[in-house]
Amino acid sequence: MSYTAAVEPLRAANVLSGRELYRWWHAVPGGGVVKASNGVSILADVEVGMAGAVADRVFVCAGGNPATFDDPALFAWLRDLARTGVTIGGISGGPYLLARAGLLAHRRCTLHWEHVPAFEERYPEIEVVRSLFEIQGDRVTCSGGIAALDLMLHLIERDHGAGLAAGVGDWFLHDQIREGLSPQRMDLRLRLGIRDPRLLRVLATMEANLELPLAREVLADQARLSVRQLERLFRSLLGTGLHRHYLDLRLDRAHRLRRESAMSASQIAAATGFASADELSRASRRRRLGARAPDISKGEAFR
Incomplete structure (x- = not known):
């Protein structure tokens, strides 16, 4: 989706304007073809x-686990292109690779929330x-997905005017061009x-306090409820307890860090x-096996 949403607006701009406003090529690490996760293969041009x-702009589009x-x-090639004045961009997990290349030092950037x-x-x-896209001079980063369409519409507007950008958006049934600072997640x-x-x-x-989980009492104060009332609210509206939901958020974060980083088990914990790391491992194993989590309403551990 990130790749298609980035390329198709350029094709549409050419069609709607009746002129070749944009040309593009593909480069694949190692040459040959690159296969997307949906099985579609793209041939390298250079x-x-x-x-x-x-090129005026070069975008690195990456998915899966860019950390590895x-x-x-x-x-080295990306650094050489940057030195010659080419604008370098990253889409979805692409900013991860720009950072690996040293091209985001002292810059603000965005990338897909999962990464x-x-x-x-x-x-x-x-x-x-955590925005849709960020443009800082000769660096452009985008969170991916449909946000790549919004980024390209913004660049088309910058290059060739608001009328053409609106026409491209309308062609793709995209009735509102979102600003770069719009939030990524629903x-x-x-x-x-x-x-x-x-x-x-x-x-x-x-969600904002996973590294240092807050006590039930602090969370209850946020809701202006007693701890018992907050527990009832969780079970009534989410079908799970407060502790279970908080634990799942932390375990989900740990799973992403294991998959997308080189951090040690103790660092992830x-x-x-x-x-x-042992406590994290036990909690992960209990969830995999469907074992009962500690019940804090009965005085069991809450961490």
């Missing part, structure tokens, strides 16, 4: 490192904004089907609020 590859990708030749936790752990000096109210403002405050607080 070789990585090719000196004659002329390592290609010194590609990184953010591992990225922030690995590159604490880079400011990450509002919690829509994502979870929850309307109760008290519970929404607590859920947002939980610390980043997700567990006292040790």
Whole structure:
């Protein structure tokens, strides 16, 4: 989706304008073809490192687990392109590779929310904004998915005017061009089907505090409820207890960090609020086996 949403607006701009406003080529690490996760293959037009590859902008589009990708030749080529004045962009997991190449130092960037936790752990000096896209001079980063369409519409407007950008958006039934600073993720109210403002405050607080989980009493204060009332609210509207939901959030974060980072087990445990790697392992195993989690309403451990 990220690749298609980036390329198709350029094709549409050419068709609607009746002129070749944009041309593009593909480069594949290692040459040959690159196969997307849906099985579609894309042929390389130029070789990585090719000196004659002329472009105004070069975008790195990456999915899967970009943290494990390592290609010194590609990184060197991107740095060479940047030195010649080419605007360098990253889409979805692409900004991860730009960071690996040293091209996001002292820059603000965005990338797909799924990659953010591992990225922030690995590159604490880079400011990450959870936006649709970020444009900082000759660096462009995009969170991927449909956000790539919004980015390209913005660039088409910058290059050739608002009328053409609106026409391209309309052609793709995209009736509103979103600003770059628009949030990536669906509002919690829509994502979870929850309307109760008290519970929404607590859920947002939980998601923002996974490394140092907050006590039940602190969360209850957020909702202006007693702990017992908050527990009832969780079970009534989410069908699970407060502790179970908080634990699942932390375990989901740990799973993403294991998949997308080179962090050690103990580092992942610390980043997700567990006292040790063993404690994290036990909690993960209990969830896999469907075992009962500690019940804090009965005085069991809450961490």
